[in-house]
Amino acid sequence: MTDSLSFPSGPWPTLAPGWVWLCGAGPGDPGLLTLHALNGLRQADVIVYDALVQPDILDWAREDAERIFAGKRGGKPSARQVDISLRLVELARAGKRVLRLKGGDPFVFGRGGEEAQTLIQHDIPVRIVPGISAGIGGLAYAGIPVTHRDVNQSVTFVTGHDQSGETPSSLNWTAISQGSQVLVIYMGIKHAPVIAKALLNAGRPADEPVAVVTQATTPDQRVLETTLGTLVDDLAASAMQPPAIICVGRSVLMRQVLDWQGLAAGEKPRNLDPLGRGRPAEQA
């Protein structure tokens, strides 16, 4: 394997000794890495990765690269954020070419901003490589468009946990539920009952479509289609485990026609026009 990829469009950035690239790994499927992430993986001496980074992705790294796990495993508490950031500083100061790999996009509920800030405060040169966030790419793999012209003109990304691990009490759930037609909730499984109740109290209808997607974009992806009123029971019955994205809104109905993975496996579309807009020929 060569040290860096050769790309057709001229020189690509070098991950130089002493640098840290803070890279999104996407939601799981290695094919959803960016070329910059791949280029970094091929060059890095050290890869510091999170629990959400699919193991397959590390196969794209140099064989001799050191792999350092910096996430939660087996119920043990995760490495403290400050310890991770300072470890990155240490590695960079030791002259390593460091790739910090985080699930999804590092700046979307990923604490990437904090890590980058610490690095810059310590005079470590940094490159940020965005990734495909689970709340967009993961839903796409479930056949759910995060925006759809007939459904929503805005979308709200929400975290179901705050710093203390509790449901974000600081969030104004009434404003959130009134603010956009589609809500995409990260880290929402544990607090799904509280969240569903808050949204129902805020006036979202009980029959509003909801999808829960776990392990999105991996071979273990599972999708639960339910409604706000039945979410809690269906979720409990499904025994689905994090990581999960919860999508609330009518765009979930589009899965009835857009479940492209199901179609590829030989299923038929359940409904070619789930929003009742008429088929394209009729619309014309």
Ligand code: SAH
């Ligand atoms: N930076 C990440 C989010 C990190 S927060 C991103 O941009 O995607 C962790 C949460 O992300 C999980 O609790 C879950 O809500 C979501 N998530 C990440 N990967 C996922 C996956 N493959 N399937 C479903 N949810 C995922």
